[in-house]
Amino acid sequence: MDVRFINPFVKxxxxxxxxxxxxxxxxxxxxxxxxxxPTSDVSSIIGFSGDAAGSxxxxxxxxxxxxxxxxxxxxxxxxxxDDFADAIGELAxxxxxxxxxxxxxxxxxxxxxxxxxxxxxxxxxxxxxxRIIIPCDTELGSFIVExxxxxxxxxxxxxxETAGALS
Amino acid sequence: xxxxLVDDSRTIRNIQKNVLKQIGHTDLxxxxxxxxxxxxxxxxxxxxxxxDWNMPNMDGITLIRKIRETNKTVPIIMCTTEAEKSRIxxxxxxGVNNYIVKPFxxxxxxxxxxxxxxxxxxx
Ligand SMILES: [Mg+2]
Numbered sequence: 001m002d003v004r005f006i007n008p009f010v011k012x013x014x015x016x017x018x019x020x021x022x023x024x025x026x027x028x029x030x031x032x033x034x035x036x037x038p039t040s041d042v043s044s045i046i047g048f049s050g051d052a053a054g055s056x057x058x059x060x061x062x063x064x065x066x067x068x069x070x071x072x073x074x075x076x077x078x079x080x081x082d083d084f085a086d087a088i089g090e091l092a093x094x095x096x097x098x099x100x101x102x103x104x105x106x107x108x109x110x111x112x113x114x115x116x117x118x119x120x121x122x123x124x125x126x127x128x129x130x131r132i133i134i135p136c137d138t139e140l141g142s143f144i145v146e147x148x149x150x151x152x153x154x155x156x157x158x159x160x161e162t163a164g165a166l167s
Numbered sequence: 168x169x170x171x172l173v174d175d176s177r178t179i180r181n182i183q184k185n186v187l188k189q190i191g192h193t194d195l196x197x198x199x200x201x202x203x204x205x206x207x208x209x210x211x212x213x214x215x216x217x218x219d220w221n222m223p224n225m226d227g228i229t230l231i232r233k234i235r236e237t238n239k240t241v242p243i244i245m246c247t248t249e250a251e252k253s254r255i256x257x258x259x260x261x262g263v264n265n266y267i268v269k270p271f272x273x274x275x276x277x278x279x280x281x282x283x284x285x286x287x288x289x290x
Contacts, residue, residue, distance in 0.1 A: 019270035073178045074185065083178050090176040093221070094270045097248025107253070112175070112223055 005149040006030055006132060009056065012098030013136060013145055016091060021071040026137040033131040038144050039120045044092035047111035052103060054149035057123055058092045064141030071140060079117065089113030169194045173204040173227065174219035183217055186276050201225025205233060212241055215284065220247035228261055235262040242287050244279060
């Protein structure tokens with residue numbers, strides 16, 4: 001995991017929830033993901049490819065996911081609602097897009113959102129790329145953002161400048 | 168005035184619909200990807216289009232290029248999470264009239280729509 005990728009995600013998480021849900025996010029200290037955690041009920045995953053590869057996953061409890069989806073969509077969205085996965089997926093899409101726009105000199109494409117729904121599931125990802133957990137708090141509940149990113153190509157242009165932009 | 172909303176997220180289309188209804192537009196059609204949008208477009212050309220970039224089957228930039236092969240005038244606003252300068256330039260080259268980056272506020276969406284319509288003299 002390239003730690004320079006963390007800040008773009010933190011900024012994008014705050015901007016996404018502030019803009020779409022009028023919800024300030026308190027981002028806690030990022031930590032390395034361990035083998036036994038975290039578990040969640042709803043996960044929304046976006047993959048990255050190009051000059052950097054990896055993924056970002058947003059993990060929610062059912063309760064937090066439906067409260068955030070409801071705030072975002074402006075209508076009542078329970079986990080049974082047809083638009084539940086759609087709303088949660090689109091929030092992750094915005095987090096991913098907003099983060100990658102800050103990877104200056106590193107050209108990355110994002111995948112379409114994948115949403116996993118299931119009580120207490122655990123996302124097991126590649127062990128070869130260390131993953132980072134970013135705990136996030138809002139007044140509608142807490143959620144976790146998990147990222148694993150590696151550079152697959154040296155950035156074009158001034159590398160030091162790029163590193164500065166990412167740090 | 169017929170407006171076509173093209174986005175794979177129904178939540179986004181609903182948000183856009185609410186904003187458009189608030190400013191008096193009720194003649195709205197929807198498509199969940201570029202293929203569906205192109206089919207609708209070939210039946211009836213709308214007066215304005217809001218187009219997402221990342222969608223299954225056919226993405227928004229491909230859709231816009233295909234539309235511009237035959238129609239240079241229909242106003243198109245791209246509304247997407249793609250926010251890099253290089254992507255915005257690519258969209259302008261493909262022929263978009265305006266660009267909205269997601270996440271967007273209701274106010275900014277409203278403003279960009281009104282701005283685009285004023286430019287085409289339809290406001
Ligand atoms: Mg999309």
